[in-house]
Amino acid sequence: MLIWLAVHNKTPEEIQNIKLAVKQANYFWIGVSLVVTGLSHLFRAVRWRMLLRPLGHKVKLSNTFFAVMVGYLANFALPRLGEVTRCGILTKYEKVPFTEGFGTVITERALDLVCLIIIFFATLALEFKRISGIANDLIFSNFSEKIHNLMQKQMVVIIGGTILLLMVAALFYFRKKIQTLISGKAKNFIIGIWDGLKSIANVDKPILFIMHTVLIWTMYILQVYVCFFAFGETSALAFSVAIVIVVFGSVGIIAVPGGTGAYQAIVIQILTTVYLISGTIAFAFAWAVWTTQFVLILLLGLISLVLLAVLNKDKSEEVL
Numbered sequence: 323m324l325i326w327l328a329v330h331n332k333t334p335e336e337i338q339n340i341k342l343a344v345k346q347a348n349y350f351w352i353g354v355s356l357v358v359t360g361l362s363h364l365f366r367a368v369r370w371r372m373l374l375r376p377l378g379h380k381v382k383l384s385n386t387f388f389a390v391m392v393g394y395l396a397n398f399a400l401p402r403l404g405e406v407t408r409c410g411i412l413t414k415y416e417k418v419p420f421t422e423g424f425g426t427v428i429t430e431r432a433l434d435l436v437c438l439i440i441i442f443f444a445t446l447a448l449e450f451k452r453i454s455g456i457a458n459d460l461i462f463s464n465f466s467e468k469i470h471n472l473m474q475k476q477m478v479v480i481i482g483g484t485i486l487l488l489m490v491a492a493l494f495y496f497r498k499k500i501q502t503l504i505s506g507k508a509k510n511f512i513i514g515i516w517d518g519l520k521s522i523a524n525v526d527k528p529i530l531f532i533m534h535t536v537l538i539w540t541m542y543i544l545q546v547y548v549c550f551f552a553f554g555e556t557s558a559l560a561f562s563v564a565i566v567i568v569v570f571g572s573v574g575i576i577a578v579p580g581g582t583g584a585y586q587a588i589v590i591q592i593l594t595t596v597y598l599i600s601g602t603i604a605f606a607f608a609w610a611v612w613t614t615q616f617v618l619i620l621l622l623g624l625i626s627l628v629l630l631a632v633l634n635k636d637k638s639e640e641v642l
Contacts, residue, residue, distance in 0.1 A: 336602065343553065343606040351552040355545045355614050362541030363622070366390055366430075369534040373426040374418060376524035381416040384633060388626035395623030398616075401576075405431070415634045429522045437539055442569045448562060543568050549611050555603040556593070567592060567611075585612050 332340070367387035374381055389411040393404030409423035525531045547564035550556040567589055574584030586608040593604035 339602040340605055343602050344610070347552045347606065347610065349552070351548050351550075352610060352614055354548045355552075355611070356618055358541050358545040358548060359615055359618050360622070362538055362545065363387065363390055363394070365534050365537045365541065369531060369538065370426065370430060372525050372527070372531050372534070373429060373521045374412075374423070375526055376521045377418075377422050377426075379412075379416065379418045379422075381412060381418065385412065385415050385630070388630045391619065391622040391626040392630070394619045395626075398619070411630065415630060426521050433522070433535060434538075437535065438569065438572055441539065441565065445562070445565050445569055539568075545615070546571075546611055549607065549614070552610060553603050553607055555599055556607055559597060559599075563597060566596075 364387060367383060367390045370390065371381060371383055371386045374386075389408035392411060393408030395404070396407040397404035405424070405427045409418075409420050409427060412418040412423050413420045522531075543561070543564050546567050547561055550559045550564065570588050570592060571585050574586075574588045586605075589608035589611065590601070590604045593599040593607065594601055599607075
């Protein structure tokens with residue numbers, strides 16, 4: 323279905339050329355990309371485990387890895403469902419309070435966002451002339467255009483302002499009840515989240531923690547870079563091009579569950595308009611990179627679901 327949606331508007335000749343490009347691809351490098359992608363997930367599991375230790379939770383690396391993979395699998399169903407899923411898994415098998423686990427995941431995501439922003443502006447500075455146009459098209463102008471269009475609709479502004487005022491009034495009117503609620507279960511929930519967020523300041527080995535963060539992002543870039551060698555036309559592209567693809571491709575992954583469709587569209591646009599790669603190869607490359615990641619997540623996610631139950635069988639029996 324996904325392939326049909328991508329090729330249904332292409333001519334028979336274009337489809338035939340794409341099939342030929344895929345058939346002639348060097349699958350050794352696709353395999354290397356699978357290994358590199360797997361390593362990125364392993365490093366993420368190790369880093370998450372390091373965040374949990376300051377909270378007094380010495381969880382198994384296998385369980386954190388399985389939880390991460392099942393979480394990625396869940397993200398293909400609904401955005402951000404994976405974060406909830408993997409916290410729930412550690413709550414079940416490692417007795418990590420959900421709120422604390424969720425706090426560490428929020429910390430992880432905040433750290434990844436900072437890394438992405440840093441890499442984005444570093445890349446923009448290094449290849450400003452080549453990518454400033456596409457950065458403007460994909461992010462800045464698109465965002466400003468939406469804001470402009472929204473502000474042009476006076477009714478939307480009036481309704482939005484009215485809703486905001488009503489919310490402020492409701493908060494003021496029910497402030498005592500809200501305070502009572504916060505002092506109860508909600509307070510414990512917030513404290514648990516906060517403890518998770520603070521864990522980054524108390525990691526046992528901060529240098530090792532930073533190293534794993536660098537390794538995660540290095541693997542993200544490498545999994546794209548090694549795929550360049552799978553196609554003759556992209557084999558000469560520099561490492562910096564892989565960084566560009568990771569940065570802008572992340573926009574598609576954030577916007578759509580698993581990045582399906584959006585990721586490929588962004589990568590194709592970058593390769594064809596900025597680096598002058600033919601549409602056929604750009605299409606084949608974008609789908610090769612995304613499919614590699616999807617297949618690995620699907621396989622490891624399903625295997626992790628099984629292994630979680632098998633390897634933690636004794637713990638499950640203890641609960642019963």
